[in-house]
Amino acid sequence: MTGDDSSITLTTTVSKQVAEILNQDTDWVELAKQLDISRYRHQDGVPEYCDATPFRPMFLAYLWATVEQKSYSGIPNRLAERPELASAFGFDSDDIPSESTFRPVRLERRFGELESTVERAAEQIRQIAAERGSPIGYDILPSETDDDGDEEGEPSNRTVQRLLRKKGKQVMDELQGVAFPAIPLPRSENAIYDAEELLSLEAIAAIRQDAANSAGESMGDLKNPDPELDDPFYEDGPSGETLLHAVKEMSVDEITRVMNFALRKTYTRAKPRLRELESDDGSRFGVRAKVALDMTYVAYYGDRDEMEWVQGTPDDKGYDWCHKFGTVAIVGENTHFVVGVCPLGSTEHADTDAYPGKDQSYYVGDVARRLLSIADEYVSIRRVYADREFHSADVIHTLEDKGLKYVIPAKQDAHRVGPICDQFEQLKNGYNERRDTPLYVKQDHAMYGAVKGGVSNERETANLVVLPPDDDDDVNPRGSPQPFLTNLDVSDEIALDRRWATEQIEEYSDRGAIENSYSSIKEAAAWTTSKKFEARWFHFAFGCVIYNMWLLVDFLTQDRIGVIEMRTKPRITLSRFLDWLDKELVTLL
Template sequence: MTERKSNSADGVPNDCFARAIEHAAGLCTVSDHISRVVGPLDIPIEEFTDRSSRPSVTYDFEPMIRAALYQEICGFSQSELADRLRRWTYLRLRFGLDSPPTQQTLSNFRRNRLSLSDRQRLSELARKVRALALANDVRGISGEDAPPAIEPDEVDATGLTSDKVLRAVRVARDRVFTEFTTSRAANAKYPDEVYWEVQAYLSMTAHGKRAMKRRYKWIHPLKDRPHGDTHTRTIKKIGTPDPQMTLPDYATFRDTDLWKQIRDTLLEPFDRAVANLVEETDFEDQIREPVNVAIDITSWRFYPSPLKSRDPEILKTDYPDMVSGLEGSHERGFLFATLSVVGKDTPIVLAIEPVRENSWWETDGYHTPKAEVVDRLLTKAQEHVEIHKVMADRAFDGYGVRDVIDRHDLTYLIPKANRSVNDAKALAETKAHPDADYAVERGVRQEYEGRVHTTDFIYFPSNENTGKYGIMLTNADVPAERAPGLVAQYRDRWMIENEYKCIKQHFLPQTSSTDYRVRLFYFVAGVLLYNTWRLTNLLLRNWVDVNLGEKPPIPAGEVAQIIVFRLGLGVG
């Protein structure tokens, strides 16, 4: 049998391996564990030669190559690798192994199915990936910290079995995507469930339609599967306000009403899905209402410039209307406001609203009023839970926003964005006080469109090391002794930054689409997968009589993998 050789005699990988190393470099910047680098890595399988003479073998070649690469990167012995594959279910899922191979199987694979040159290529690839992982502080290389999953003693002590994990994912999943309809004919080639599996897979790989085309085929049992373009067309149908409309292109538009119609079309099923998750997974029984919530805005970067390259003084006429300029830079992106539960309760996203900001390249662009965004978020969230305090970023500081929250009969905590001469004087007096670090100015009159409420100004040390102070606004009547507690509560909202990071890293696929239906659906689906992950772990906590602690048994990203690798294969 002919063996493929490296392009150079010194063992340096050829172009195919160079592309794999480039892919690994990107994965190492966003992955928190080496197994999450090896799992989706584009290994050039065609460059290896399977030397097995048997017509059928127990394990496919590619999953075994991934396991062998993982072994080489970490420097494990075959017995150590076999032990890890046996103990860590999710490690096998990442590599595509249906069951844990024995040490003898691993040995036979390396000795009988890989040639000497194959083993050399594997070692060289492992060396380069290891160097990239070490440079990016990727965990798991030393083997000291095992892949985050369910420990064997946890299974024995709590009854937290794989069957319960799968059951929890099924319950959470079935409460989410069933609210979306593809508006396709009853005799359509693929059922809707296939497209949800594809979407979960895209979220898992975080590499969009091309990744699906390359890798989805080897994990799905169907001989026929939807093409990436078919999936995209289906997503556009889901986001189309009126299936009878024949607009040639939704990607760009100058019609304010149209993007709002797309918003309503996609957020109505999102709201129903959130209601299902809250009501049917006993979420209401697990939280201490009224809850504290946080409102913030996150961006999804959009790289193309609004200016024509040949004539930078002229704007593109087909530039996506919902792209906004990001504050303080020339970066651009789609913006989304979210309302999330924060504090000690299970953090989930209760509401989403698209945001449109004025941009430097526009003179008459439409912007979404912050008060309108907050009103819609609160109205939706209050359908699910009882809210007490609303904490928002300083970007939401404004008379209109404070008025909206007060009219919802809720308490707000918002940092003051702009400071006046009076603020500077009050801050100076607070800093100069010999005993008190905090000061409160109570009962300041706030008027907006004829409505009046009172606001307390809290002056507090924002950074003790630098001596900097901040100003917090609240409509609560705050005695001075309560000020430190309220400021400490506000710091709970910073978990929303981790929430955004988790959604983008584990649940938001990459896409180059400019079609707003695709962009908004991808973000909505990513948030729902995040909520599914959170509530799956909540179900597991309910089903086993044990406090699972701060680290949930199913880490972020595992839900998407389970949906694809297990539920998509007929196990669920």
């Protein structure tokens, strides 16, 4: 193996070189300039005296097209559009060989002895790039679209759907190579199955909304639909019990670590293209990002004996008990990636000694710290959106201490926020006139509560902004004003101030897709009757990985076909993605 972060066995000289060179910012121009391919020269099928198409530029172009999975005959046109790359390969950018020179039959005749080497190198290079978040392996020049688009050059729906199918499968293949190897599972020393087969079993259970303990039978059906009964797989192969046993051998902390690593890998794969879509100030993804903090509730209806991780639920839930999981997602106008998860509900994981007063199963400020520390590894956080459960003095103290801007819906308590909302009509400034918004701003609104390292009734302040009722508001009672906590510089003094404040607070709707995404995560997670919390935690976190893979396939597919849209829903539906994954998993078995 080559490279500190690589789990890939490198078998070619060129892929070993790439592993030494490649990082998240390396593009083909830089890579081509550094590659030494002289050792392959003696396998060139064209005589040395043929100066018209020298070995180095031709071989690099051949390798490039293979890695990027592009047609060979289209190489001249694509290089003509990228003269810097043509020069890096060694071509005269004003005199690139013709299309006929790159016909597959001619390349096969010339590089026949190197064909298997290049194919192996290309696969390994794509894997290295995927692990390190390099743009290599995702050349998206729109050279493969049809000509049946509209007058402005947009591809037709038929073209889009065809490319969604084709490109989606390619991205799917590569993502499987990124996410699954990041999740090592224990297995017996003499097992006849590979470790990856347990993850395939878990994925099958997730995709088919199956119980994890019955997915072994489904896996056997997929692996061999016409089995020999004495096949050792049916005697000793992985079953749902095998998976459950493997998960039970992992601690809660170990599951948390490997799942967060897998989530990081999926985000890393998308990051090069996300950076290209940033606005000029870098405020969307790679440089200054918005993140959302959430609590996710997974209903629990079983016996609660010895279930220390089980939590009570808010009054608006249709069940009394649940497991709670904290998540942090990077929020964009078009994409929402879960980048961190943590389980809640055990005093062993709550850092209780650092808080005054009675121990709790978790402290929401400490949850915020844990999740923000994960997001800090990805981006410089520009703004934090959090759900209403994060309305606490401890969270406000944390965000202020980190110097982060935030917007959080406020709880309408009986003594502080609730009475202000009840008096909104009397307190508000502004009128129902064009380009004016009635709202109320109370600056330095005080709240009290336990703060880590402080006292049990610490005082913190934030600006309280109350907006008019909204029919689409599913957080507050119908007809009630909408209160928010923020440290943005807001005012309700003049119409311009009110418009600006309203626009800033209403950007909270950017996280609206996050609120809806957790039903999709649950749809992408296996279920279990096991009372072991480790199993339930593993299934939820793995569901987050499957969910991220769905979003990445959708985004990168749009990226490849050159039709990226600011969509409220992914172009590829979750059910369609799960169908793809179901079929693709068969090839893993």
